[in-house]
Amino acid sequence: MPLPPLPARLILLAIILAFEIVSFTVCLDSATLDQTSYLIRLLAYSGPWAVRFSIAFLCFAACFLPPRLAPHRHSLESFARTPFRWPLFGLHLFCLAILALLSRILFAHLLPAWNGGLLVLLWTTAGCASTTVLALAFLPLSAWRQICRAGAGGWFHTALAAATALLLSFGATQLWRPAARLTFHLVAAPLRAIVPGFRADPASLTLHGPTFDVSIAEACSGLEGIGLMLVFGSAWLFAFRREYRFPHALALLPLGVVVIYGLNVVRIALLFLIGHFGAPEIAAGGFHSQAGWIAFTVAALAFAHLSRRMPAFSSAPVQRTEPAGPNPAAPYLIPFLAILAAAQLSVTFSSGFEYLYPLRLIAAVAALWHFRHHYRHLPWRIHWPLALGAGTLVLVLWLALERLIAAPVTQPAPPPLAWAILRILGATLTVPIAEELAFRGFLLRRLASADFESVSLQAFHWWPFLLSSAAFGLLHGPRAIAGILAGMIYALVLRRRGSLGDAAAAHGITNALLAAWVLATGQYQLW
Amino acid sequence: MRMLSTLSILIVGLAAVAAAAVVAAPEINPASGVNAIALLSGALLVIRSRRR
Numbered sequence: 001m002p003l004p005p006l007p008a009r010l011i012l013l014a015i016i017l018a019f020e021i022v023s024f025t026v027c028l029d030s031a032t033l034d035q036t037s038y039l040i041r042l043l044a045y046s047g048p049w050a051v052r053f054s055i056a057f058l059c060f061a062a063c064f065l066p067p068r069l070a071p072h073r074h075s076l077e078s079f080a081r082t083p084f085r086w087p088l089f090g091l092h093l094f095c096l097a098i099l100a101l102l103s104r105i106l107f108a109h110l111l112p113a114w115n116g117g118l119l120v121l122l123w124t125t126a127g128c129a130s131t132t133v134l135a136l137a138f139l140p141l142s143a144w145r146q147i148c149r150a151g152a153g154g155w156f157h158t159a160l161a162a163a164t165a166l167l168l169s170f171g172a173t174q175l176w177r178p179a180a181r182l183t184f185h186l187v188a189a190p191l192r193a194i195v196p197g198f199r200a201d202p203a204s205l206t207l208h209g210p211t212f213d214v215s216i217a218e219a220c221s222g223l224e225g226i227g228l229m230l231v232f233g234s235a236w237l238f239a240f241r242r243e244y245r246f247p248h249a250l251a252l253l254p255l256g257v258v259v260i261y262g263l264n265v266v267r268i269a270l271l272f273l274i275g276h277f278g279a280p281e282i283a284a285g286g287f288h289s290q291a292g293w294i295a296f297t298v299a300a301l302a303f304a305h306l307s308r309r310m311p312a313f314s315s316a317p318v319q320r321t322e323p324a325g326p327n328p329a330a331p332y333l334i335p336f337l338a339i340l341a342a343a344q345l346s347v348t349f350s351s352g353f354e355y356l357y358p359l360r361l362i363a364a365v366a367a368l369w370h371f372r373h374h375y376r377h378l379p380w381r382i383h384w385p386l387a388l389g390a391g392t393l394v395l396v397l398w399l400a401l402e403r404l405i406a407a408p409v410t411q412p413a414p415p416p417l418a419w420a421i422l423r424i425l426g427a428t429l430t431v432p433i434a435e436e437l438a439f440r441g442f443l444l445r446r447l448a449s450a451d452f453e454s455v456s457l458q459a460f461h462w463w464p465f466l467l468s469s470a471a472f473g474l475l476h477g478p479r480a481i482a483g484i485l486a487g488m489i490y491a492l493v494l495r496r497r498g499s500l501g502d503a504a505a506a507h508g509i510t511n512a513l514l515a516a517w518v519l520a521t522g523q524y525q526l527w
Numbered sequence: 528m529r530m531l532s533t534l535s536i537l538i539v540g541l542a543a544v545a546a547a548a549v550v551a552a553p554e555i556n557p558a559s560g561v562n563a564i565a566l567l568s569g570a571l572l573v574i575r576s577r578r579r
Binding site for chain 2: 301328337347475
């Protein structure tokens, strides 16, 4: 089993660090600090900015450093052959445990008699020690010295860019109010013509209808969408800069901004109309939380797809008359994407209970049926004892982690019988097939090679194994850890005989057993 | 010219990070972000995977 190469190690290290930083940020609230000591006050004020700086620094380092490290690739790659230092990783976990304990003492005031300044110093030392030993677990000190030297000015540019981003964030807050005001006027104008009895109050930025009102908060001004679009557009143009004509292609960025801002205006107008025409719960519930993402997804896909077809921006535009070549990724990804798109749509038009869940089943069946000829060449043989064992193991882990980690919730009401039957069908048949095609059939092999079809389903590489399992786990939201472990087990099942059928069957058995557990115990929150 | 273009993209990227990092708010709900980003990433992979 080959160890991950150097870039993979650095990316894995960055992911673990980012995950730990974000986890601590979510759990700790600087507002709860008892600010009697100077050092605690310093921590309370600088902590959130230090976290933002760290994340920005990691992002910009990923942009600036690879070109500087490229000339030293051969000498640096020799470090990738050094084994991972598990004892240091164990020490990192120990430091992390100390950090968690000190955090609890500091943020929950468990020991008020302790000196606050000393606690902050201990807390900072534990944090620095934890990060240092983690870095040394991945690469030896000599490798870090060489990376620092090879990076040269790149480290300065990275720090400067991260600091500039933070400074700009101060100024950005001043734009919220005027942007919200412009959005208000753009939404109010067409609604006046459509809705009888419509009234707009510019002082409170509220749209009044006969039965439904919408207040445009500053955060609904459209600036979040603009921010996302600029990040996406900049990253896209940077990543594929050889395919675009510069500086012409830079015009795509303001175009993207106009489109996403316009879509936000349409979103708020539709939200008002849905509420006005009799579905205020859907307007304030699913539509409110999903429509922004739908608008961004549509705008970003249009940006990526159309910009390559425009001769004004593209250095080698795709011709409209050019016959489309085969797309090897589509049969593996489209069924899963169809489920995601259907889920987004069904949540958008729901409030609380997702009664449109069957849409996911229909979308998956349609996509699987469309690509059925491609699947005939894939190995679907099932070794039932293996699938049953792995599927049961995942269920046991899933339930054990649920008991350990999950916060207590109020039990949802039992769903209607027809809905439950369709839900079980989806969870045991279409979801396992679509997810195994996407994560094990495609992503696991695509991370090993661009020509993923040439990679054997029995091949094992640490880097694709860990990343594809992490991606699979993250899609399970609050149950990410259980999802990561499940992804690893299904990947190992696939590797054993190289059959997608084994992984899909194990996945389906887990979901079927989970459904049985949910129905038997009434724990519908597990669905 | 390429340097200038790259620099421009980075400047706009900086502004974007600044604008996007202020607060979590209803326009973009973080709770539903993972599915949306997965959908977008998958669709982009499909777009980029087509052989000419």
